[in-house]
Amino acid sequence: MKTIKNPGASSGPHKRGEVLNLRHSARSLHGNPLGDPVERDLYCYVPADYATSQARYPVIYFLTGFTGTGRSMLNFDPFVESMDARLDRLIGSGAMAPSICVLPDCFTRLGGSQYMNSAATGQYEDYLINEIVPLVDEKLRTKPGRDHRGVTGKSSGGYGAMRLAMRKPDVFAAFGTHAGDAYFAYCYLPDFPKFVKGIERHGGVEKFYQHFAALPKKTHEAMDVLNILAMAACYSPDLTRPLGIDLPVHVPSGEIRGEVWKRWEANDPVHMVREHASALQSMKAIFVDAGLRDEFNLQFGARIFCSRLDEIGVKYTHEEFDDTHMSINYRYDRSFVELAKVLA
């Protein structure tokens, strides 16, 4: 078990926890179609008193957004409180019950997995649920069981949290979503034209991907195309197609392909609520937010998701804040605090 200390990161007056790396081989990812690594890091924050106490701790899984990895969540920026310093402060100040925080790595060469099983990317839900969760319970002094386990995250990580909680209420009893992907007509569809332009320019998805992979610098333009391509890999895999991906649009006309769009919508959290009503009703806490200037319009996804929860009589905390989609780490405090409260 490797240990990383962040000697440069300030936790102010608070005692500092530790970040452990439960590096392991991911069976679920063996033979994954993108050839992504099977050896994976698994960074886990344990609170300051972990080493000296015998206590068991609730566990919060924090899922990173698109293009993030477990490790990148630990990056250092002197003007931004780091993940571990944030937890040190929240726990040290008493705002949050002492908890373990796990930072899974479900990255793929396409930028992410949406924490789903997909024939085009790999079995990332299986990996998280069947391997990471048990590994954490085995290696760390967790309070095991769904009642002490929550999941939260930002953007695609918020999506993963909504999705996993709805599908695996036996594993998680609470979830949070910060600007999580929802209401695909607003968060993805407006980027379809850019996507078509990018794919057309490069002569197809395979040539686009080769171009992307070779770029010494991934431009915003290329990232926008990659984003839709990755979502298609997650929501509409089709092994008979190039890269195993059925596109939601015709190239080059741009026309939306109704059948594929339906597959996407089936994965839209706002459309998943009714089917997963009992899972949602079993949650001990739900935290939802988004910024009022979110570039992906996710404040509307959040509002619509919450309106669906209203329809099935589920309580939640819903917050909006005056910010964009980017660099909203300071918001993580909110789901950490709300989840830890019910999981302790």
Add this chain to the structure above:
Amino acid sequence: MKTIKNPGASSGPHKRGEVLNLRHSARSLHGNPLGDPVERDLYCYVPADYATSQARYPVIYFLTGFTGTGRSMLNFDPFVESMDARLDRLIGSGAMAPSICVLPDCFTRLGGSQYMNSAATGQYEDYLINEIVPLVDEKLRTKPGRDHRGVTGKSSGGYGAMRLAMRKPDVFAAFGTHAGDAYFAYCYLPDFPKFVKGIERHGGVEKFYQHFAALPKKTHEAMDVLNILAMAACYSPDLTRPLGIDLPVHVPSGEIRGEVWKRWEANDPVHMVREHASALQSMKAIFVDAGLRDEFNLQFGARIFCSRLDEIGVKYTHEEFDDTHMSINYRYDRSFVELAKVLA
């Protein structure tokens, strides 16, 4: 009959036509719900030899885009060829058969009418078809009859041209559309979130409109909101609603209202093609273009519209160019030339 000469506008070496104003009272607009003026200008360009010859001329109706009027199409910018100088050059150089060009004014307080009849805005299709066309034929030496009459325009004017040609093949035998509104999922839907924000901020459509009307300067932000509001007034009027407009979205959740969206789609040119197949098959010329960087993604609307024409076996000229949606007057040459060729 008033005459405007543009003394400052250069037509280079070419003889200069004249712009006449057939100002009149528009019966179809009496009692229009927005209280827009009934007295309307009707600027008509006649070629240089009109005054001295006895000839009759084909007529091309040029429809302005959203927020434009007949008069604003004659505005002077020393770095942009004006509409009359453009026609002088095209005709004077022999590129275009001598034609009359009519610049209808179908402006409303909401920014435009989409050249439609709507309970929320007024009877602008009736006005154009039943009043303007006969008036032009009465007052000017036109070659009357659909075979000598075409319609073209830009943006909302391109939309109007597509729409009117499909619905009134007895009136027009050719049409052009420069970056005309089409495929509403790409040209309008991506602005729905902005619209919801704007309406929410001001507390409803009526308060938004009062705010808008009072603005000494119409900001881009306000214009984006107005645009969707005006489209709703055209595509989904409902006199039981504020301003007589049924919105395509819930405010404030942003959720798209399926029934209203269907009303919009019924007015989308790409969805109108099949119903109007025989009208389209009767056209002597169809010209379609859009820029490859159109901010409203109208190059995709154009492609999809053309793919629908393919399905019904209709020929057309389709061009794309490396530019945005804005300031593309230089493209007008193309539809003028193509239409004049078949209408002479």
Add this chain to the structure above:
Amino acid sequence: MKTIKNPGASSGPHKRGEVLNLRHSARSLHGNPLGDPVERDLYCYVPADYATSQARYPVIYFLTGFTGTGRSMLNFDPFVESMDARLDRLIGSGAMAPSICVLPDCFTRLGGSQYMNSAATGQYEDYLINEIVPLVDEKLRTKPGRDHRGVTGKSSGGYGAMRLAMRKPDVFAAFGTHAGDAYFAYCYLPDFPKFVKGIERHGGVEKFYQHFAALPKKTHEAMDVLNILAMAACYSPDLTRPLGIDLPVHVPSGEIRGEVWKRWEANDPVHMVREHASALQSMKAIFVDAGLRDEFNLQFGARIFCSRLDEIGVKYTHEEFDDTHMSINYRYDRSFVELAKVLA
């Protein structure tokens, strides 16, 4: 004497003035180096009662900004009050003493003249002072003499107003400047890098200009380059150089050429104040404004100009408003009202 009526422009309940065109041949512009037209329009607004009264009126010269002409100031936008409707309202409501408003055309192929004499562009100060002013006094029922004559304008027109009032206090007794060019280190220098890139890309000023002239659409990028080129033509002409222009920068290194920059600074209003102290002290009204988000930082030019006026004990009205540099016509009310007050 030609007359233009704006039949579409609303003046609300107010009586409408007229716009006359004193078209003439400009002696001062004969043989101008750019080959710009010598025949010039001169649009003049006269108040509603001009035709029926025998009264004489004070005169306000309104100078348009870069790329504008006299005629373009009369363009019609249904959402923007036009110049003539604005004057109708101000006069009709009693806010402004009845005045003649003259709209000179000092446009050049480079976009403007800064209302200066320059070996590279032409004798535009001479033209305005020695020809336009006498012509107006001859043809219209003006109250002649400096005490009844003011000059105002926007952007380059505000610059022209400051400059002309400082240099010709015998001609003008009051001036206004809306976001007028001032403090060149902030309004021009930040665009020098763009300028160098543009000139370098096209292989010199002459090739750039040929490229520019041939562009069917003048892009923002090209306009930014033209702007600095035109300013150099005005501030640092040198007939031994290409196009008669000495550039303020080395191409391609971008290094500022100190001697040329000094010539520019000599024309900067903030540096002209001391030399023209007595002229400024003789003004009956000075109005200065700029927006707090001016893209050319002209609010700072305005502040510094006013601080120089303080140093020489001159009174002025200085206003700031929450807007950008663009579409600030609604601000013109302020200088019209302030100037008319002292000129009547």
Add this chain to the structure above:
Amino acid sequence: MKTIKNPGASSGPHKRGEVLNLRHSARSLHGNPLGDPVERDLYCYVPADYATSQARYPVIYFLTGFTGTGRSMLNFDPFVESMDARLDRLIGSGAMAPSICVLPDCFTRLGGSQYMNSAATGQYEDYLINEIVPLVDEKLRTKPGRDHRGVTGKSSGGYGAMRLAMRKPDVFAAFGTHAGDAYFAYCYLPDFPKFVKGIERHGGVEKFYQHFAALPKKTHEAMDVLNILAMAACYSPDLTRPLGIDLPVHVPSGEIRGEVWKRWEANDPVHMVREHASALQSMKAIFVDAGLRDEFNLQFGARIFCSRLDEIGVKYTHEEFDDTHMSINYRYDRSFVELAKVLA
């Protein structure tokens, strides 16, 4: 001596070096005026064969840009080659002679130090030259002496490299600068208006800084203000002023203060060349680059700096590339290779 391995970072087929942390207490920073930490990390990359060989290695100091620290240069982004993986590849492929690479931390609360001594920020040049260099030579198997020592960096780090090489030719025999700060009239002056707005809005530099420090998210707007404030702290400290900083502009007029600007210019690399001609003539390699779309116009700073080197007969490698100022890590290969060639 702590060791960090980057288990997630790919070096492809190449053997992986190690990153050591020579954490220490910085005497030169004791009592620094901003109260910044005295305990500092010092991350040092050593090549793959360091552990097993007895060899000594040349040393390249890589200086991070504004807002960066030594640690942040080691951040992980799955789509960007990390600093250590870059060096593994360059060395492993034979493109670069095996070298130690040192990542100094000269961060301050204002975002950086420009690697200078300043009464307002601290003695960062002393720290780097008198403490870091000897510490590295003491703790690691370096080839000591200026002939085996080079310095390079990006942005403010490129500035630091130019500055330190010019001032300390006894310490460094080669330097590189990627988009290094130079020609302040283009890289800083255009941001002065934003700076004035920011300082004015918050009521002075102290209140601005308090505001900034408290921001949970540092906005772009705030960072732009901080940048100029930090530069003033470095280039024009004055202990009689708030925060010990003499501003280059009057607030709120924005007028440039000539005496302070002269202090800035004395620190501009393009103005330092002549004074440091013999130091520059003693360099074994100089590498200069910048992107052709650099947002801070640093390609012009690079060109002018090189033109100054021409004047004193100094050879250099100057490259330009089609990119902006941001995310240009892939360019670091160039200075690493060029410096290692002459330092080995």
